[in-house]
Amino acid sequence: MELYVFPPSPRSFKVMAIANHLGLDWTLQFVDLPKGDQKTPQYTALNPNMRAPTLTDGDYVLWESNAIAQYLASKRPESGLMPRDERGRLDVTRWQFWDLAHWDPAQATVIFEYVAKPFIVKGGEPDLAAVAKATELFHRAAKVLDAQLRNRKFVTGDTLTLADFSLGAPLNYAEMGHYPLEPYSEIKRWYGALSAMPAWHKTLAQSPLLAAPAA
Numbered sequence: 001m002e003l004y005v006f007p008p009s010p011r012s013f014k015v016m017a018i019a020n021h022l023g024l025d026w027t028l029q030f031v032d033l034p035k036g037d038q039k040t041p042q043y044t045a046l047n048p049n050m051r052a053p054t055l056t057d058g059d060y061v062l063w064e065s066n067a068i069a070q071y072l073a074s075k076r077p078e079s080g081l082m083p084r085d086e087r088g089r090l091d092v093t094r095w096q097f098w099d100l101a102h103w104d105p106a107q108a109t110v111i112f113e114y115v116a117k118p119f120i121v122k123g124g125e126p127d128l129a130a131v132a133k134a135t136e137l138f139h140r141a142a143k144v145l146d147a148q149l150r151n152r153k154f155v156t157g158d159t160l161t162l163a164d165f166s167l168g169a170p171l172n173y174a175e176m177g178h179y180p181l182e183p184y185s186e187i188k189r190w191y192g193a194l195s196a197m198p199a200w201h202k203t204l205a206q207s208p209l210l211a212a213p214a215a
């Protein structure tokens with residue numbers, strides 16, 4: 001199984017961390033986004049969106065990080081990362097949809113402005129108007145997530161699921177991205193637990209930018 005990823009990206013990080021957590025046998029195929037690897041005919045044949053991540057497993061090809069997450073979990077159903085009962089499964093899916101609709105977009109903007117511009121594409125000052133708009137979205141979503149985490153160890157209850165990987169991955173950039181996390185003590189507590197997991201450490205080490213942010 002191959003994961004075509006750009007490891008500094010949270011969408012790539014989440015699928016790598018899940019594969020690492022599950023102990024799956026996978027190979028990292030580096031998609032160098034700043035160099036334009038995503039636009040090559042070889043890559044667009046796999047993913048016409050020209051975006052990472054993409055998974056291949058033999059002839060099977062899958063894109064969209066949260067769909068890839070579900071595929072990976074299906075390889076180890078006993079892990080509980082994707083509950084088998086319908087309501088449990090939909091709860092995880094609901095938070096993965098919420099991720100793509102509300103959580104990821106706010107953070108993608110600040111990550112682009114504060115991390116990608118200075119450290120990856122190396123050009124331009126942060127667009128403060130874009131940051132202000134994203135910050136508003138961030139607060140709106142963070143309030144919902146913080147309330148959900150009150151009295152729960154993880155996003156959907158007391159067990160770790162795919163929802164935690166999906167929603168936790170962009171928080172690796174909380175510091176570099178100047179996220180206004182101060183009011184959200186539950187989010188901070190929960191992210192602290194995620195980032196202490198061996199699979200999280202292993203995945204951070206596979207992402208040079210996150211392993212050594214100031215370099």
Ligand SMILES: N[C@@H](CCC(=O)N[C@@H](CS)C(=O)NCC(=O)O)C(=O)O
Nearest residue numbers: 009011033050051052053064065066
């Ligand atoms: N909804 C997609 C988003 C994928 C995405 O936007 N990936 C970014 C990296 S963070 C990308 O490949 N960008 C390359 C480009 O826009 O040229 C997913 O979750 O997989």
